Amino acid sequence: MSYFRKHLELIAGYQPGEQPQDGQFIKLNTNENPYPPSPLVIETLMENLNKHRLSWYPSPLCDELRERVSAVYGYPPDWILVGNGSDELLSIIFRAFLGKDDRVSYPYPTYTLYRVLALLQEANYEEIPFEKEYSLPKKILTSQAQLKVVCNPNSPTGTFLSTPVIDNLLKSSSCPIVVDEAYVDFARENALSLIKEYPHLIVLRTLSKSYSLAGIRVGFLIAHPEMIRGLLKVKDSYNVSWFSQKAATAALQDHHYMMNNVEKIKRTRREFSQAMSRLGYSVLPSEANFVMVQRPGDNLESEYLYLKKNHILVRYFSEWPDSLRISIGTDSNMQLLIQVLSAMLKDGKK
Amino acid sequence: MSYFRKHLELIAGYQPGEQPQDGQFIKLNTNENPYPPSPLVIETLMENLNKHRLSWYPSPLCDELRERVSAVYGYPPDWILVGNGSDELLSIIFRAFLGKDDRVSYPYPTYTLYRVLALLQEANYEEIPFEKEYSLPKKILTSQAQLKVVCNPNSPTGTFLSTPVIDNLLKSSSCPIVVDEAYVDFARENALSLIKEYPHLIVLRTLSKSYSLAGIRVGFLIAHPEMIRGLLKVKDSYNVSWFSQKAATAALQDHHYMMNNVEKIKRTRREFSQAMSRLGYSVLPSEANFVMVQRPGDNLESEYLYLKKNHILVRYFSEWPDSLRISIGTDSNMQLLIQVLSAMLKDGKK
Incomplete structure (x- = not known):
């Protein structure tokens, strides 16, 4: 049993x-x-370790860090949600949008965690094979889904979809669309400029790759404030430790x-x-x-x-x-x- | 919309x-x-900050920390699961056992997060009022639920149920039972000795209270290995940062x-x-x-x-x-x- x-x-x-x-x-x-990572990370921690009260809960919304993300990426703090790695943010997103028998669709092959997160929600996943030269499958534009995810650049292929292609996907779909930009600092462009125009767009970032900080578990997403408010209901109250908030803030200072x-x-x-x-x-x-x-x-x-x-x-x-x-x-x-x-x-x- | x-x-x-x-x-x-917290926490971090590669992912299962928990609490590492605070472990537990229209029951008043986590799963919550002098309500023994939770000592009341009372609950119910012992170091006894006998018991601990480490977000649970294996499917791969694993390991050394x-x-x-x-x-x-x-x-x-x-x-x-x-x-x-x-x-x- x-x-x-x-x-x-x-x-x-x-x-x-x-x-x-x-x-x-x-x-x-x-x-x-x-x-x-930037030497600023270790320096900042060394300087602050003795001053801070580790016995206190950290800022639930990572206030200082959101201010820093805001300064670097140009969206106000209430457009930003910080997670315990972008994996936690993906988990929050799947829980917020997918119930039993709902559907997520995404181009395939891609990050296999999407499939696992769908299964955990008892949701269906539609894996649509990439078309020629790893271009966006047309079928994803018309797929009837509660959530669509595009990993861009894609893992494990490393291939990239240009901004007009993402823009076209956003225009053709009304469900929430996640652009998982874990690797985007290594690419030619990104989807940040599209967020303002599309309230159903969620852009996901991590400090694990380009910022050399996989060990601290910090990711963030940027979306319209209404989107953030809904996702917050699913987030654990204190999801990012004091160390990780401090380290991430320092790293972003050394862009x-x-x-x-x-x-x-x-x-x-x-x-x-x-x-x-x-x-x-x-x-x-x-x-x-x-x-x-x-x-x-x-x-x-x-x-x-x-x-x-x-x-x-x-x-x-x-x-x-x-x-x-x-x-x-x-x-x-x-x-x-x-x-x-x-x-x-x-x-x-x- | x-x-x-x-x-x-x-x-x-x-x-x-x-x-x-x-x-x-x-x-x-x-x-x-x-x-x-123990001075060992800051000392250990100061010593290791410069040696460790923060660019690497941390141990997915917190191997070193589980060894330490095992040494202090007397259960083998594969009986232990570490979380990003015990809130994350609660979230994993609710996702693992409760689907739409399932039911969790617990004595009331208690930690209101249980209600929120049930609602997030579209599950029902049965809040059974404590009986005289905050004794365990008899109705919880016979309640038909997929999960039962007892916060012990209870928050916000601070009241405590003795081990024979918990033992009786375990005997009378076959569903998974969480004893949330966030505050138990301040109490006269705890439920650790019961784990071996009851494969449906999950004992939850945190380093946020007695260990003075709310800032690092570390909790753990102890249960039979089959229980751990199921819960692991729901856990994010890298849910505890390197800092937090290191700090918690040091704190447990100074019990x-x-x-x-x-x-x-x-x-x-x-x-x-x-x-x-x-x-x-x-x-x-x-x-x-x-x-x-x-x-x-x-x-x-x-x-x-x-x-x-x-x-x-x-x-x-x-x-x-x-x-x-x-x-x-x-x-x-x-x-x-x-x-x-x-x-x-x-x-x-x-």
Whole structure:
């Protein structure tokens, strides 16, 4: 006998990438930033740790941090909601819009958490395959859904939809639309400018990727105040710790430092993509801090395992066996990966 | 037109206590600890801040912290689940066990978040009034529910149910039963010893009260491994930041320091309760770090407002207007409150 709701028995739960904490691996499997966060983060914490009363609850709405997000991204604080990572915000969104037998639709393949969150709500998910060259599937424009999600740049493909394409989706749909911009700092443009015009648009951001702060668990979303007010009803009162609010506020003060790292990563991405092409892999055009490499019809699990044996972790999804998602590390990280992979291919260990 | 699920329109959301961040108030409204956390917490963070890679995701299951909880509380790590505060764990529990039209039952009055979480699931909540002297209502033993919750010691009353009473509830019900022990370190005993025997028992703890760490957002629960495995499906992958895991681990290493503060608070609680009785209030017997004072039939909002004007924050719930919930601060905090209140009563400002 089980105590749990029936539908939970059928759900596997989301499987996060491996997170060895022992520092024995070059981690290129969960799209972490190879560069540390702005030195301002540690400095600010060092300065404030002794002054602050950790015995007090933190600001429920992250007031200081929202002010800072507002200053950087140009929307007032009541258009901003801060979460315990953008995963928590996604969970809040799915709970707010999807009940039993409702439907969320999104282009596929994408972040598999969307499917898990739909299942947890007993909702249906419509996974609409991307069209040619990973363009937005037309079917998503007309899909009858209570929620639509577009991950842009998309994970695991790294491909990007331009702002006019997003604008067109917003025009053709009246349900809430989430543009999950976790990786957008590595892309050519973003959807921020559209928020004002569309009250059903929610733009989602995280400090885990471009800001090098996956360890602090901070994400935020920007949307019209009516949208924020509804989502707040679902949020836990004190969802972001004092540390995380302080660290995120400091990081946003050093926006320039982050943009510098982004430029380095984009350069490495270009060189790595070329090198992988030379090794015979198809490399999808990426605007994120990772690339998806493929050998259509083949199974790349052996590459994944060989790299792991050599202390390099990349992401292999059994759902897409002919592909690997490889995060962009430092130049030397990527050169080592290329070396190891070349050796494997040369020895015919494949 | 609204984008949200219909039932959300009818929900107000949980209203947390006021959290002024400017240090201008003596805060006796949200049961924070007046003493700082163990010095080990700050020392550990100072030592590790520069060594750790904040750019990495934290341990999804809080491995090091679970080892520490295991060492202190005597259950193996796979019997332990760590949350972003015990509020997050409650939210996970309600999502795991309650669907539309299911029912949760609990003694009333209690923590009003239970009601909000039930409403978010479109579930029914059965609020069963405590019996004489806040004893467990018999009706909860036979209530047909998918989940039962007992806050013990209870908030806002501070009253306590002994272990045999909890044991009896566990024997008479087959649904999952949460014993929310947020305040239990201030009580005479706890339900830990019952966990082994009852696979439907979930014991909930937090570091926000006795450990003086409301700012870090860490709670944990202990239950049988099958229970943990089901709840994990609902949990966000990376729900506790690196800081919070590190700080909580350090605090648990200094269990003795916490118990010392608890003893001080219990002493202050006894003296404060006597002083409030002398002022003519009924004071419920408390085993928590707060007391509920009452003047049956009266409305204590004027006391709340007068104290606030004098920079002392206590908790007034419009749902229970003849009562105030007052957290136990330092001796001098409580003496000042008594002084201010005496002056108000003497001047007949009431």
